[in-house]
Amino acid sequence: MKVLKDILYKVAIESVTGSTEIDIHKIDFDSRKIETNDVFVAIRGSLSDGHDYIEKAIQLGAIAIICDTLPENIEKGITYIKVKDTNSALAFMAANYFGNPSEKLKLVGVTGTNGKTTIASLLFQLFQKAGFKVGLLSTVKIMVDETEYKATHTTPDSTTINHYLNEMIEAGVTHCFMEVSSHGIHQKRTEALHFVGGVFTNLSHDHLDYHPTFAEYRDVKKSFFDSLPKTAFALSNIDDKNGPVMLQNTVARKFTYALKSYADFKATILESQLSGLLLKVNDNEVWVKLIGSFNAYNVLAIYGTAVELGMDSLEALRLLSDLESVSGRFQYIVSAGNVTAIVDYAHTPDALDNVLKTIADIRTKNEQLITVVGCGGNRDKTKRPIMAKIATDLSDKAILTSDNPRNEDPEVILDEMEKGVEAHNYKKILRITDRKQAIKTACQLAQPNDIILIAGKGHETYQEINGVRNHFDDMETVKEILEQLGK
Numbered sequence: 001m002k003v004l005k006d007i008l009y010k011v012a013i014e015s016v017t018g019s020t021e022i023d024i025h026k027i028d029f030d031s032r033k034i035e036t037n038d039v040f041v042a043i044r045g046s047l048s049d050g051h052d053y054i055e056k057a058i059q060l061g062a063i064a065i066i067c068d069t070l071p072e073n074i075e076k077g078i079t080y081i082k083v084k085d086t087n088s089a090l091a092f093m094a095a096n097y098f099g100n101p102s103e104k105l106k107l108v109g110v111t112g113t114n115g116k117t118t119i120a121s122l123l124f125q126l127f128q129k130a131g132f133k134v135g136l137l138s139t140v141k142i143m144v145d146e147t148e149y150k151a152t153h154t155t156p157d158s159t160t161i162n163h164y165l166n167e168m169i170e171a172g173v174t175h176c177f178m179e180v181s182s183h184g185i186h187q188k189r190t191e192a193l194h195f196v197g198g199v200f201t202n203l204s205h206d207h208l209d210y211h212p213t214f215a216e217y218r219d220v221k222k223s224f225f226d227s228l229p230k231t232a233f234a235l236s237n238i239d240d241k242n243g244p245v246m247l248q249n250t251v252a253r254k255f256t257y258a259l260k261s262y263a264d265f266k267a268t269i270l271e272s273q274l275s276g277l278l279l280k281v282n283d284n285e286v287w288v289k290l291i292g293s294f295n296a297y298n299v300l301a302i303y304g305t306a307v308e309l310g311m312d313s314l315e316a317l318r319l320l321s322d323l324e325s326v327s328g329r330f331q332y333i334v335s336a337g338n339v340t341a342i343v344d345y346a347h348t349p350d351a352l353d354n355v356l357k358t359i360a361d362i363r364t365k366n367e368q369l370i371t372v373v374g375c376g377g378n379r380d381k382t383k384r385p386i387m388a389k390i391a392t393d394l395s396d397k398a399i400l401t402s403d404n405p406r407n408e409d410p411e412v413i414l415d416e417m418e419k420g421v422e423a424h425n426y427k428k429i430l431r432i433t434d435r436k437q438a439i440k441t442a443c444q445l446a447q448p449n450d451i452i453l454i455a456g457k458g459h460e461t462y463q464e465i466n467g468v469r470n471h472f473d474d475m476e477t478v479k480e481i482l483e484q485l486g487k
């Protein structure tokens with residue numbers, strides 16, 4: 001039990017009706033989850049408005065309501081707190097409720113279009129290997145030291161974040177690495193957190209279904225850096241054209257990393273193979289089991305973060321060479337018949353372009369590259385033709401297929417993808433709506449030494465069709481089919 005008054009610290013209150021000296025059970029922004037003596041925070045969402053559910057929340061036992069507009073009927077015995085912004089109020093109240101756990105450990109946020117999961121997950125691995133108790137909030141999973149929880153978002157809502165941070169404190173965790181998505185920043189999910197550092201990876205075309213313009217998407221990301229405190233470090237990829245922008249206006253200690261430009265943390269790629277990268281990082285050479293030049297950026301972000309968190313630089317490099325690749329991120333197998341199948345989460349034009357260029361760099365023989373790719377339903381439609389163009393431009397054969405069609409007609413998604421295929425590339429494409437069938441066809445076409453890239457789903461273990469999630473795992477499927485075909 002907490003007293004309402006005690007969890008209102010830093011909340012921008014406009015008016016209070018009723019008492020704040022009341023015991024509350026928990027805070028929730030979903031009326032359907034309200035229990036006796038809860039505080040209900042009304043959020044204006046994209047589909048519905050929490051203010052419409054205030055009455056329902058009270059019926060279920062809410063004792064206090066946080067809203068930006070008071071309802072017409074004020075009920076006796078209920079406390080109404082009018083605030084400027086309910087998302088922001090939720091963030092501060094959730095942090096206060098759990099005793100501001102982000103202030104009790106070293107929390108680092110990773111933001112940018114691509115690389116967040118890789119960097120946060122590898123930092124988690126690296127600090128564990130260095131002997132620390134570590135936490136992770138990522139798209140793939142949530143980790144509280146050794147305990148794993150399922151993740152639902154890249155950056156969960158503020159009550160969930162603080163719940164897990166609190167659990168981390170109870171488990172003795174000293175460092176936590178979290179992904180900070182643009183949705184998360186925009187919805188103030190991270191506003192009340194205390195970060196000791198922020199990392200920017202890169203910015204490219206994504207989430208333009210949510211953010212009306214690229215400029216807004218960039219500014220939202222930038223606002224995360226602007227909010228870092230003076231004592232925190234702000235580490236930015238200066239080779240990205242938005243890298244310098246992220247560091248402007250922040251009061252945090254600024255650091256840069258780059259492959260091409262002058263930077264605090266600088267690397268040169270000495271060798272790039274299917275088994276890993278040999279890098280010169282500042283003045284030292286290091287072999288890492290991560291593939292592709294984009295991973296050289298990720299290595300620099302990890303190295304820079306570790307050093308800024310006080311790790312000895314040689315120790316950081318030693319531990320980097322020991323890291324294992326993240327599930328579904330350039331994960332590959334070589335079959336008995338010498339077919340290489342790569343599963344990668346690349347579901348943005350930029351990520352797909354990177355993965356295909358990486359494969360082009362490390363191809364040694366005259367083998368065929370077959371790409372299986374789709375685009376999600378009910379998400380950014382503008383990327384569909386672009387991804388199909390990239391896949392056909394950079395592969396010998398591209399099989400366009402489904403990738404979580406959700407509530408859209410998969411054929412319509414494929415029609416939109418096909419619009420991006422240029423006439424001279426038409427002979428390269430196949431259109432197979434069923435993802436398993438598409439993977440099977442890629443396997444049938446593959447000859448020894450050929451490479452199959454299955455892009456878009458990575459670690460995901462489902463395919464979402466008409467609101468139903470059916471089990472589907474790209475790696476499991478391709479392994480099984482290659483074995484069945486005796487390849």
Ligand SMILES: CC(=O)N[C@H]1[C@@H](OP(=O)(O)OP(=O)(O)OC[C@H]2O[C@@H](n3ccc(=O)[nH]c3=O)[C@H](O)[C@@H]2O)O[C@H](CO)[C@@H](O)[C@@H]1O[C@H](C)C(=O)N[C@@H](C)C(=O)N[C@H](CCC(=O)O)C(=O)O
Nearest residue numbers: 029030031043045046047048050053153154155157181183
């Ligand atoms: C578009 C988006 O970000 N939506 C998030 C948003 O929901 P919303 O605004 O659509 O909510 P809504 O359904 O309109 O409802 C508004 C409010 O009314 C409440 N409500 C609604 C119905 C009811 O009966 N009672 C009630 O109280 C809801 O609980 C909510 O508080 O706020 C919810 C609570 O925080 C989130 O769970 C939800 O994430 C949805 C599930 C989602 O898919 N989000 C994705 C797009 C997302 O956030 N992705 C990012 C980045 C991904 C990436 O980088 O690839 C992430 O960080 O995961």
Ligand SMILES: Nc1ncnc2c1ncn2[C@@H]1O[C@H](COP(=O)(O)OP(=O)(O)OP(=O)(O)O)[C@@H](O)[C@H]1O
Nearest residue numbers: 113114115116117118139294297329345346351354
């Ligand atoms: N630094 C990078 N630059 C460009 N592409 C990258 C980088 N790191 C990873 N990628 C590519 O992007 C894909 C997604 O990587 P990752 O999951 O780490 O990014 P993310 O930012 O967490 O994306 P999401 O929020 O969509 O999960 C990878 O599978 C890889 O193909």
